[in-house]
Amino acid sequence: MAEQRHVRVLFGEEELAKRNAEIARDIAARQPRNLLVIAVLKGSFMFAADLMREMHRAGLTPQVEFMHMASYYEGTVSTGHVTILKDVESDVRDRDVILVDDILESGRTLAYAKDLLTARGARVVTCCLLEKPVKRAVQIKADIVGFECPDLFVVGYGMDVAHSFRELPFVGVIETGDGLS
Ligand code: IMP
Numbered sequence: 001m002a003e004q005r006h007v008r009v010l011f012g013e014e015e016l017a018k019r020n021a022e023i024a025r026d027i028a029a030r031q032p033r034n035l036l037v038i039a040v041l042k043g044s045f046m047f048a049a050d051l052m053r054e055m056h057r058a059g060l061t062p063q064v065e066f067m068h069m070a071s072y073y074e075g076t077v078s079t080g081h082v083t084i085l086k087d088v089e090s091d092v093r094d095r096d097v098i099l100v101d102d103i104l105e106s107g108r109t110l111a112y113a114k115d116l117l118t119a120r121g122a123r124v125v126t127c128c129l130l131e132k133p134v135k136r137a138v139q140i141k142a143d144i145v146g147f148e149c150p151d152l153f154v155v156g157y158g159m160d161v162a163h164s165f166r167e168l169p170f171v172g173v174i175e176t177g178d179g180l181s
């Protein structure tokens with residue numbers, strides 16, 4: 001497809017698959033009880049789906065739920081706030097929850113979801129495919145990180161720019177005509 005020729009691969013399919021298997025084994029080693037994966041929509045849907053399959057291979061029997069949040073920015077990063085567009089449907093009390101997101105950037109949405117689920121009585125482990133180390137607005141560190149992400153805008157493997165490119169099976173960077181974006 002034409003669009004795909006303009007996306008430079010940053011993390012390829014094999015690299016993602018290998019890391020997902022490692023993460024699943026890491027989660028299995030924590031011996032979770034009553035395991036629930038909560039995937040943050042929309043960006044983590046592909047990562048979460050692949051991770052669930054690897055969890056199965058690692059001997060785990062997770063259930064899955066989804067949360068969708070919107071982050072509003074009012075002038076500065078630090079004054080933004082989060083609202084819930086879609087909440088989980090199950091009771092999370094006393095469950096081991098793996099909260100899965102695509103990218104940890106300001107950290108606001110992940111911190112909000114983690115605090116909410118913790119307040120509901122879940123034991124929350126946060127898991128992000130990518131971490132951008134430089135732009136944290138709130139104090140949060142992901143417990144599990146797939147890869148450190150360079151300070152570039154990435155797409156693919158669930159992540160978008162203006163709702164496109166989510167279908168790519170790899171993480172990449174959109175290239176401009178004469179070089180790197
Ligand atoms: P934050 O950590 O609350 O700022 O939210 C980070 C969210 O911003 C991620 O879950 C993505 O949805 C989005 N995001 C941040 N950086 C990128 C990027 O490089 N590509 C695509 N989406 C991004």
Ligand code: MG
Nearest residue numbers: 041042043102
């Ligand atoms: Mg997101």
